[in-house]
Amino acid sequence: MQGVITVSTDGSCLRNPGGATGWAWINHDGTFDSGGCASGTNQVAELTALLEAVRAHPGEEPLMIESDSQYAIKCASEWLPGWRRKGWRTASGSPVKNIELVQAIDAAITDREGPVRFRWVRGHVGNPFNERADKLAGIAANDWLAGRGDVEAVLGAPDPVVEGATSRRPRTARETADGATRPRSKPSEQEREPAWSSGTLFD
Numbered sequence: 001m002q003g004v005i006t007v008s009t010d011g012s013c014l015r016n017p018g019g020a021t022g023w024a025w026i027n028h029d030g031t032f033d034s035g036g037c038a039s040g041t042n043q044v045a046e047l048t049a050l051l052e053a054v055r056a057h058p059g060e061e062p063l064m065i066e067s068d069s070q071y072a073i074k075c076a077s078e079w080l081p082g083w084r085r086k087g088w089r090t091a092s093g094s095p096v097k098n099i100e101l102v103q104a105i106d107a108a109i110t111d112r113e114g115p116v117r118f119r120w121v122r123g124h125v126g127n128p129f130n131e132r133a134d135k136l137a138g139i140a141a142n143d144w145l146a147g148r149g150d151v152e153a154v155l156g157a158p159d160p161v162v163e164g165a166t167s168r169r170p171r172t173a174r175e176t177a178d179g180a181t182r183p184r185s186k187p188s189e190q191e192r193e194p195a196w197s198s199g200t201l202f203d
Contacts, residue, residue, distance in 0.1 A: 006064045007053045008121075009072070010133035011045025012036075012141040020149075022140030023049035024133045025056065031169040032132075036140040036149050046072040047101040049137065054108040054116055056169060063116045068123030068130055076105050077118045128164060135162045 005027065012022040023045045024034035033056060036045070046069040057063050067073050080102065083089065088096045088103070096102055109116045121130055139162070143149045 004062045004064055005057050005059075006066065006129075007057060008066045008127075008129035008133045009046070009049035009053050010068065010123075010130065010137045011042055011047070011049045011072075012134070012137040013040060013042040013045050014141050014145055017041040020141045020145035021045040021048075022137040022142070022144065023052065024136035024140060025049055025053035026129055026133050026136060026165055027057070027169075028129055030164060031167055032136055032165045033169050034136045034140040036137075036144040038144050038149070043069075043071055044098060044101065045137065045141075047075060047098055047105065049133070050076055050118075051101060051105050051108060054105065054112060058112060060114040062114055063112070065116065065118045066121045066130065067118070068121055068134075070120055073118045073120045075102055076109070080106055132162050132164050136165060 007025050007027050009025045010023070014020050018039050018041075020036060020038055021040035021042070021044065022034060022036035024032060026032040033052060035048075035052070046067065050065055050067060050072050053065055054063065065076075075098075082091070083096050083102065084106065088099055090096060121127055123130055123134065140149065
C-alpha cells in the first residue's frame with residue numbers, strides 16, 4: 001500500500017491588499033518550506049503556498065494538501081476544471097483572478113505522477129500542522145516586512161523556531177544571486193509520511 005503524503009499550507013498578508021506576504025507548507029513528517037514577497041494579497045499567499053507544496057512533493061504517492069483557505073482549496077479543485085473548459089473565464093464571463101497562479105497549480109497537478117487531493121480544515125482550532133503552517137507563514141511575512149526576505153532567499157537563513165517544524169526542505173528551484181536557479185533533490189523515503197489507509201480518499 002502506498003503511503004499518503006499529507007502537507008498543510010497557509011498564507012499570510014500583513015495588510016490586505018498590498019502588505020508584505022508570507023506562505024508556508026509543512027509536511028506532516030516535520031519538513032517545511034516558506035517564503036514571501038514585499039507586497040501582495042492574502043489570496044496570492046494562500047495559492048502560492050499550495051503551489052509550492054505540490055511542486056515540492058513529486059512522485060507516485062498520493063498527496064493530500066490541507067488548507068484553511070476555502071478560496072485556495074476551491075481554486076485548485078472545484079473551480080479549476082470549469083475555468084479551464086471556459087478558457088479561463090468564470091461563470092459570469094470575467095477573467096479568472098490570479099490566473100498565473102491558478103494555471104501553475106493546474107500544471108503542477110497534471111505533471112505530478114501521483115494523484116493530488118485537497119482538503120479544507122478549520123483554522124485556529126488546535127490542528128497542530130495548520131497552526132505550524134500559520135506561524136511559518138507569519139514569520140516569512142514579517143521577514144519581508146523587515147527587509148530580510150529577499151536576502152534569505154539567496155543566502156539561506158536559519159530555520160524559524162516553530163515547534164514541530166524540524167527542518168527546512170530546499171525549494172525545487174531556489175533563485176541565486178545572479179538570477180539563476182539550482183535544483184534540489186527529491187524527498188527521501190525517510191521524509192515521507194508512513195502508510196495509512198487511503199481507500200476513502202483516492203478511490
